[in-house]
Amino acid sequence: MVSTPTSRSEIRRLPERGAYDRATIDAILDAGIVCHVGFVADGTPVVIPTLYARRDDQVLFHGSAASRMLRGLASGLELCLTVTHVDAIVLARSAFHHSLNYRSVVLFGVATEIVDLDERAAALDYITESLVPGRVGYVRPMTDKEVRGTKVLVLPIAEASAKIRSGPPKDEPEDEDPEVWAGIIPVSYGVGVPEPDAVTSASTPVPRHVADWSLG
């Protein structure tokens, strides 16, 4: 449960944009599908983008058992995981005050590996369902080999911060010239029309869960 910042999760720069409550953090996590995981590998900082899913008090992410990231983090390396949404480009009346509206989360901690194969299979199904609800029941179940060849890591949502900027530009009072256009350009990510692959028969209907996802 996050509500109090730690020395490393406390937002110092523009703290009024910060939040530590789980409702805010969870909403930002649940709105995303890609996170960036930062850690130090063999003395070099690296940040790797990857798919994730929130499950209650945890963030789950997965990958090949051969992945350097998965192997390193499963061994107990400290990590920092971020999720970012850009909501608008903020156009001010000075170049200096241009900005972005955003929602972001920074999580710190140590991830642990799900060793039990049944739990791991369930977590993998959860990640798939989190991405496209209804998909797991539609496709071939995972094989034992696929589960064994995949690592799933669990990061507790315990040390986390959220930061949000919203609203119009913040100009200096002396810059507030009504003849200069300023405001925001909203930014959103759209979903396109599903495109079947070459194997899918022309007579195969688009399943409901795919159509639903495409409608957002």
Ligand SMILES: Cc1cc2nc3c(=O)[nH]c(=O)nc-3n(C[C@H](O)[C@H](O)[C@H](O)COP(=O)(O)OP(=O)(O)OC[C@H]3O[C@@H](n4cnc5c(N)ncnc54)[C@H](O)[C@@H]3O)c2cc1C
């Ligand atoms: C899309 C986007 C674009 C941005 N562009 C810029 C930019 O161009 N220039 C710029 O200076 N800043 C930008 N920021 C803000 C930036 O993320 C930092 O908050 C800011 O630079 C302050 O950094 P700091 O190291 O002084 O933070 P501090 O406040 O000292 O950081 C301390 C702790 O606060 C938390 N924290 C800091 N930033 C965030 C965050 N964004 N989300 C969640 N928790 C956070 C972390 O736990 C961090 O360890 C941007 C943020 C986003 C999401």
